[in-house]
Amino acid sequence: MAIDFTFSMKVFSALFAIMNPIANIPVFLSLTEGLSDGKKRAVAATTFIGVTIGCVVSVTLGEAILKVFGVSIDDFRLAGGLLVLLIALDMVHGSSSAQHTPRQGELGESGYDQDVAIFPLTTPLLVGPGTIATLVVFGHAAAANGEIASLATGLIVFLALLAAALFSAPYLGRFLSVKVMAIASRLMGMILAAIAVEMMVASLTAIFKGLVH
Numbered sequence: 001m002a003i004d005f006t007f008s009m010k011v012f013s014a015l016f017a018i019m020n021p022i023a024n025i026p027v028f029l030s031l032t033e034g035l036s037d038g039k040k041r042a043v044a045a046t047t048f049i050g051v052t053i054g055c056v057v058s059v060t061l062g063e064a065i066l067k068v069f070g071v072s073i074d075d076f077r078l079a080g081g082l083l084v085l086l087i088a089l090d091m092v093h094g095s096s097s098a099q100h101t102p103r104q105g106e107l108g109e110s111g112y113d114q115d116v117a118i119f120p121l122t123t124p125l126l127v128g129p130g131t132i133a134t135l136v137v138f139g140h141a142a143a144a145n146g147e148i149a150s151l152a153t154g155l156i157v158f159l160a161l162l163a164a165a166l167f168s169a170p171y172l173g174r175f176l177s178v179k180v181m182a183i184a185s186r187l188m189g190m191i192l193a194a195i196a197v198e199m200m201v202a203s204l205t206a207i208f209k210g211l212v213h
Contacts, residue, residue: 002149003149003150003153004147004150005150005153007141007142007145007147007150007151007154008150008151008153008154008157009154010138010154010195011138011150011151011153011154011155011158012154012155012157012158013191013195014134014138014191014192014195015055015131015134015135015154015155015158016158016161016188017088017091017188017189017191017192017195018084018087018130018131018134018192019051019126019127019131019158019162020091020184020185020188021161021162021165021166022165022176022180022181022184022185023181023184023185023188024121024125024126024165025165025169025172025173025176026173026176026181027121027125028043028044028047028121028166028169029169029170029173031043031116031120031121032116037170040169040170041167042117043116043117043121044117044163044166044167044169045167046117046118046122047117047118047121047122047126047166048159048162048163048166050117050118050121050122050123050127051122051126051127051159051162052159054122054123054126054127054131054132055127055131055135055155055159058127058131058132058135058136058139059135059136059138059139059142059151059155060139062132062135062136062139062140063136063139063140063143066136073136073137073140074203074206074207075203075207076133076136076137077137077140077199077200077202077203078199078200078203078204078207079133080130080133080134080136080137080199081133081137081196081197081198081199081200081203082196082200083129083130083133084130084133084134084192084195084196084199085193085196085197085200087130087192088189088190088192088193088196089189089193090189091185091186091188091189091192092186092189092190092193093189094182094185094186126162134195134199137199138151139151
């Protein structure tokens with residue numbers, strides 16, 4: 001089965017932009033401050049496993065879950081594209097996304113629960129509504145166009161990069177300045193905005209085509 005590297009790159013770029021491993025390294029370090037190196041690696045491993053499971057479930061079962069609720073993929077793609085666009089605009093403006101930031105009332109008394117690997121690192125910081133919506137749409141596109149291998153390639157490469165970022169966070173944190181992370185976030189925001197617009201245009205095209213017929 002031939003791999004469409006353009007589609008794989010689109011999947012990788014979307015996931016990299018929306019999960020933004022570079023910008024989340026300081027978050028990881030702040031949440032694991034005071035822990036030993038061994039415990040930090042354990043948190044990184046648990047986070048990586050949680051993100052992997054969340055991604056696989058979203059890609060493989062997302063559309064089936066939508067059918068249970070009677071929601072078409074085109075309607076979901078339009079809503080997902082709008083949600084992803086809002087996240088992208090927050091990134092471009094240099095502010096935290098409301099969709100990927102836990103509310104104060106959801107946190108423990110000390111700010112975060114002890115098991116930070118699941119909450120808030122895995123969800124909502126990495127596997128939030130925008131991530132899930134993006135994966136469901138890509139999963140549908142891959143199944144419809146016979147590009148499962150291409151989707152898997154993009155997803156695996158990103159997960160490998162995410163694992164590297166999580167496990168090397170204590171080292172990378174010494175070199176990532178606030179200015180570098182701000183520039184990277186804005187660039188990823190622009191890429192994510194373009195992908196969001198593409199999702200919405202594809203959805204609107206399908207919806208209006210259906211109305212015409």
